[in-house]
Amino acid sequence: MHTGAEAPTDPMIPRLFAVRARRDETEDTFTFDLEPRDLGPRDLELLGGARSMAFAPGQFNMLYLFGLGEVPISISGDPAEAGRLVHTVRSVGSVTRGFSGLQPGQTVGVRGPFGTAWPTREAEGRDILILAGGLGLAPLRPAILRILAERRRYRRVYLFYGTRNPQMLLFRDDLERWRNTPDLAFEITVDHADITWHGRVGVITKLIAAADFDPDRSTAFLCGPEIMMHFSAEALKARGMHGADIHVSLERNMKCAIGHCGHCQLGPAFVCRDGPVFPHDRVAGLLAVPGL
Amino acid sequence: MRTLESVMIEHRFFHGLEDELTRAIAGCGKQVRFETGQYLYRQGDPADTFYIIRRGSVGLEMRGPQGNMMFNTEHPGGVLNAAWIVPPYRCSTDARALETTVAVALNGKCLRDKCEADHHLGYELMKRFVPVLVDRLTHARFQTLDVYGAGMA
Ligand SMILES: Cc1cc2nc3c(=O)[nH]c(=O)nc-3n(C[C@H](O)[C@H](O)[C@H](O)COP(=O)(O)OP(=O)(O)OC[C@H]3O[C@@H](n4cnc5c(N)ncnc54)[C@H](O)[C@@H]3O)c2cc1C
Numbered sequence: 100m101h102t103g104a105e106a107p108t109d110p111m112i113p114r115l116f117a118v119r120a121r122r123d124e125t126e127d128t129f130t131f132d133l134e135p136r137d138l139g140p141r142d143l144e145l146l147g148g149a150r151s152m153a154f155a156p157g158q159f160n161m162l163y164l165f166g167l168g169e170v171p172i173s174i175s176g177d178p179a180e181a182g183r184l185v186h187t188v189r190s191v192g193s194v195t196r197g198f199s200g201l202q203p204g205q206t207v208g209v210r211g212p213f214g215t216a217w218p219t220r221e222a223e224g225r226d227i228l229i230l231a232g233g234l235g236l237a238p239l240r241p242a243i244l245r246i247l248a249e250r251r252r253y254r255r256v257y258l259f260y261g262t263r264n265p266q267m268l269l270f271r272d273d274l275e276r277w278r279n280t281p282d283l284a285f286e287i288t289v290d291h292a293d294i295t296w297h298g299r300v301g302v303i304t305k306l307i308a309a310a311d312f313d314p315d316r317s318t319a320f321l322c323g324p325e326i327m328m329h330f331s332a333e334a335l336k337a338r339g340m341h342g343a344d345i346h347v348s349l350e351r352n353m354k355c356a357i358g359h360c361g362h363c364q365l366g367p368a369f370v371c372r373d374g375p376v377f378p379h380d381r382v383a384g385l386l387a388v389p390g391l
Numbered sequence: 392m393r394t395l396e397s398v399m400i401e402h403r404f405f406h407g408l409e410d411e412l413t414r415a416i417a418g419c420g421k422q423v424r425f426e427t428g429q430y431l432y433r434q435g436d437p438a439d440t441f442y443i444i445r446r447g448s449v450g451l452e453m454r455g456p457q458g459n460m461m462f463n464t465e466h467p468g469g470v471l472n473a474a475w476i477v478p479p480y481r482c483s484t485d486a487r488a489l490e491t492t493v494a495v496a497l498n499g500k501c502l503r504d505k506c507e508a509d510h511h512l513g514y515e516l517m518k519r520f521v522p523v524l525v526d527r528l529t530h531a532r533f534q535t536l537d538v539y540g541a542g543m544a
């Protein structure tokens with residue numbers, strides 16, 4: 100058995116976590132909470148409890164389902180909440196389909212956290228625009244929770260969430276809370292809906308055109324399909340924002356997650372080490388190259 | 392009571408328009424109000440009016456195999472029913488108030504006649520309508536891509 104001091108520190112060796120709870124978000128997407136299996140309460144105390152699971156908003160873990168494989172998954176939990184790791188997964192292929200069957204008590208290997216963070220600290224004192232597309236809300240959720248917890252440090256805060264239809268909305272409790280949060284301009288828009296939907300229908304870029312922000316004192320966080328981030332970044336630039344103030348989170352195939360194997364290469368950058376969060380002006384040219 | 396002109400100049404659609412032209416357009420307009428659920432127009436109706444929303448929101452719907460689907464909503468600042476400038480002047484969608492909605496309604500036939508008589512007015516109006524139509528087209532293409540479909544972030 101490991102003691103706290105012996106807990107694995109080699110970034111290639113997964114730590115064992117147990118699924119504590121799981122919640123279905125939509126038909127194919129679910130969220131689960133993990134707690135360490137390799138540390139007892141005494142070990143956690145020695146390590147400073149939850150500090151051993153500390154992460155920065157925007158970072159990801161490599162989650163290993165034994166016998167199936169390992170996939171990069173962003174952390175979707177609250178960075179201020181001690182003692183558990185939260186991830187939200189959409190079932191798209193062999194490994195993530197395996198994750199969809201996870202039940203409380205089962206074991207998952209975790210390496211991480213890895214990668215760069217949303218620059219929430221650097222953005223203090225500025226207008227904030229957060230644009231989430233589809234599952235892109237999951238990697239943004241920790242940043243949203245931090246910004247709302249420290250709301251006074253920011254000027255105007257806009258949160259725009261676009262998804263395919265009302266059935267695909269994630270984190271419904273959060274959405275309800277955010278709808279009623281003063282000092283947060285929160286809008287959801289879907290691509291299409293039946294007539295029972297009372298919200299907005301249309302593309303997310305339409306919301307940018309109507310927002311009132313100071314382009315020279317704004318920071319934007321974008322996460323979603325690349326094409327959605329591209330159109331959104333262009334719409335923000337059309338409003339006068341600079342590429343350096345627009346941050347995007349990218350996804351590429353990953354194996355090692357520590358900058359060794361090259362699987363996640365995007366031109367001169369490694370998404371696992373230099374990203375996943377990049378200033379848009381650093382990657383805009385690379386994203387425009389077909390197939391890169 | 393405020394005049395229609397004073398209401399119109401606040402609207403971004405009319406920004407920068409000369410006073411005389413605003414007056415000419417206002418001569419074809421009136422203020423209207425729709426309650427939740429009320430239709431502003433239905434697919435196939437004569438497109439004799441276009442609307443500029445001041446308050447509220449309107450859902451644009453089309454009849455599909457599974458009933459009506461909403462593919463766009465318009466909000467304050469939005470413009471509805473561009474079919475007034477395109478023969479045969481028929482509404483191509485249903486438009487339903489999603490909440491109490493206040494709008495400026497402009498008579499299409501009246502405006503078409505004024506634009507024929509004064510091409511400067513016509514050009515100023517087209518300069519405002521064409522970007523709305525191009526945006527709609529771009530947005531419709533974007534929606535066709537179904538970017539949030541399964542397998543993508
Ligand atoms: C930094 C980072 C953070 C991520 N965060 C999350 C997250 O929070 N939640 C989540 O569900 N997923 C996230 N992903 C994506 C996730 O890693 C992939 O969906 C997963 O690796 C797919 O593995 P699989 O074996 O299930 O599918 P595979 O069998 O490998 O692929 C199945 C299908 O999914 C497609 N696919 C595979 N990987 C991706 C990808 N990265 N993006 C889009 N399509 C893909 C393939 O083209 C294929 O069509 C993240 C990826 C990265 C790089």
Ligand code: FES
Pocket residue numbers: 352353354355356357358359360361362363364369370371372
């Ligand atoms: S995943 Fe190996 S270098 Fe990035």
